[in-house]
Amino acid sequence: MVLVDIRETKSVKASDIFLQIRPGKDFEVITILRALVKEQPVDESQVQETGLTLEQLQDFVDRMKKAKFGVFFFGMGLSMTRGKHMNSAALLTLAAELNAFTKFVAMPMRGHGNVTGADVIMRWQTGYPFAIQFGRGYPRYNPGEFSTVDLLVRGDVDAALILGADPGATMPQPAIDHLARIPTICLDPKVTHTSRLSRVHITTAATGISAPGTGYRMDEVPLPLRPALKSPYPTDEQVVRRIHEAVLKKPDWLQQGNRMALNQV
Amino acid sequence: MSLNIVNNATCTFCGCVCDDIELHADEERIIEAKKACVLGKAWFLNHTAERLYPEALIDGKEATVDEAVEFAAELLDAATTPLVYGMSNITCEAQREAVGLAERLGGVVDSHTSL
The missing domain is CATH 3.40.228.10 (Dimethylsulfoxide Reductase, domain 2)
Structure with a gap:
């Protein structure tokens, strides 16, 4: 070695x-x-x-x-x-x-449990592993431009949904300041630093402990999670799906076309 | 009190994702995590099924999940470029939903990989 x-x-x-x-x-x-x-x-x-x-x-x-x-x-x-x-x-x-x-x-080398899964899922759905912009109605990939710290430090996003992460505890201060400025929504099993600077916090079941599903090992082997506890809280999957359903009831910005111009940066 | 034993449980604390953990749990908490490392033991024993936190908060005040979901959808829909970030300590099934949401919103989706 x-x-x-x-x-x-x-x-x-x-x-x-x-x-x-x-x-x-x-x-x-x-x-x-x-x-x-x-x-x-x-x-x-x-x-x-x-x-x-x-x-x-x-x-x-x-x-x-x-x-x-x-x-x-x-x-x-x-x-x-x-x-x-x-x-x-x-x-x-x-x-x-x-x-x-x-x-x-x-x-x-991966620090967090299922960050490999995030790569795999995003590659499967968009063709790219991370830092993906849908502002033109199709995915564009550019680390440095569409990566989170850069977006937050430059102030390029005007709302944030944070799940399975606590950037309020770990990111550079200018990035945290921007998260606090914009409406932030946080899903987490605990009330975290990020929850405290968010407008909305929803408590969810802990992945692999009380929430079932799939996780990817660092070498891209998918493994089933076997939760040992039953949570009184909904899973991240259920909450995100419900937010998605609520958004789907609103007019589609892409069909309206009027916000397209704003996104042509 | 019944003791629930889960064989070959999967630990999602770090990227190694060990899948040979033996968990001993009662209704509310995991009492033992055999074969787990120091980090894994802390991970399993720290999360309980107790109701320790309010189900949702809006501007720091307790709210129902229904209200929080509706308000979250409003805030995200009103934004020009919303960011969906994190994705590391959630299941692949939740990640799939999150990417779909980001696409519909015309926003950005990103994970810890960008760090």
Whole structure:
């Protein structure tokens, strides 16, 4: 196991090789690796910027090419530092390019229970995994433009439905401030930080504990949930369906067409 | 008091989604979560079937689910670009409903993946 990080973490003990890179140089490291995979010349000064030596990087590339089946596990250290989505995109490209030599995949490390399910469901229904805009009546995908933190910090949305999350406790302050400014609706088994800044809170049954359904494991294996308790509250599924039904009784904005122009941003 | 034992229960606390947990529960709470890790045990033992919270709140005041659903639909329908966000600690069935709602609203749908 090769561990790449900006500092020595507890995972170092479990790893065979630890590559300590300079903070904010993820994109540079991945790009150099891509060049080495294709046997392209690499500038020594660019290698120095990364905090690693050319020997270390070349050794890493040789190991990856020799592997029978390689996996990149990546987390928010990659996607939330300088470069953001471009870092993730670069890593996915590196994994794709390594398939010219061996089997290689990239898998995001998941913090929350069924975030993998969210990817799978959104891909199934819209063709895209997250950050999807329906403002033109068809799905458009653009992380950085339609991703939640960016939308909230820029103030691009004027209402929010939050379910299975507590952004009021975890997001950057400007994003939380915007959630508090706009009408926010929160569905959660508990009254959370987000509930307190919301105009509407609805208590729901806890997923997998008192709400049945399906959840996806990180490697995209769907698993049935087996609740042990009966909740006095409705499930998220039931509440969202009821909100959807109530919205369906109102005139369809797309048919009216008049709000189309507003969404053509 | 009857003890309900669930074999091969699925833990949705983190992305590992272990599916070999043995849960011992009475009517109101899970008493034991065998084979679960520290995080999983806390997850299972922390959620109960008690009525600890009001069923709904509107502007901080207690309300019925009917009222809250109706008001939520009004707020979302009135918005130009509503955001549907989170989706991580809910079932796939609920996620499907949420994507359908976002499409109808002409809004944005996003999950923790964007973080």
